[in-house]
Amino acid sequence: MKLLEKVTKTEFLGREFLAWLWFRAETEQGVYDLPDGGKADLWFDGKITLQGENERGVETITCTGEAQNMKEARFALAESKGITQAMVKLGIGDNQWSFILDSTWLNFRTFKTPRVMQDKKDDPDGLFYEKVFLIEEAVAAVNEIYAYFMKLRFDPEWNEKELPALKKWIGEGR
């Protein structure tokens, strides 16, 4: 199988990852251990885009709102639509990031880091390093959470425990 075929065949992993993240966040399991001993808290915040295909073609649904449960979005998940984009917040220690995570490339869109302390005029290199550190910290945390998801996904526990719990939670959104 060529690389592009493999990438296309496993596209569903990004959508599953986002659904799993939402489920985790909503069932008080959205805090993840980081290799340095710290913790990363990730939750959905405000906007979810779902997509599904049926006989009429591709259907896209965007749900926006304060209500964390977002019934319509969960209903769409129950109707076999997949999450393609979600606005998330990531907290590590006192720092907080916000960005839209995309299922296809796991891109970061409208990415906002915590406020930087360095000033561009006084110390341009200081600003550069502080900003890059903050970007890399968030990217590393998302990679770590994705690795945790992968570990679970390849483990028998996925089918025995995690997936049934996820399905039950989705079903409750009907």
Place this chain on the structure above:
Amino acid sequence: MGLISGSGSFTRYIVEGELDQNFMGTLSEKIAPYLFRNLDENSLDGRSMGWVNIMDMFDNRFSGLEFLKEPYIAMTLRIDERKIPPTALKQHCLEAENRIKEQENLEFLSRTRRSDIKEAVNLRLLKRAIPVARIYDMIWNYSTGIVLFGGTNNKLCDEFAKLFLQTFDFHLQAVCPYTLGNRFLEKEGASPDLLDDLNPSEFSEEK
């Protein structure tokens, strides 16, 4: 607005291959042919693309090796483009066509003639159009082999990957669930074939 000076969106890439010992010493030479060059006021070029200083989009000289911020190579991709609004082009073409019809006492203009007029009008307006600059930061952590590029548009990302290859002679592989999954399996010492055998989970409960 770039990633460093503001907020934005970005795509991640993995650099394919290893840096050789001479790589750092030849960086300036590699970058030089692909530095950003301003569009000449008198030229008819509609677009210019190249590297500028990540901390100053008007600096395309890198006299102090500003692209090197160990362990990063950091630059901004700047694209200047002159564009004529389609409505303005249409209006000016119509005006030119009417003038020619009147001068030459013609009732109709052939398709070829109208196409020539359009091209001439386009070139005339292009000279008057002010270029609009767009910037996209590129941060390459050469110790991890990860590149962050401050854009997500497919066409733009393809252009970036092409320029990266021309500049540094390295191919980029976009990060996606598959490549990240592969990295995870490699780290765990497991076979990457495991990913090929994975099937989607069914999320909806039987009704």
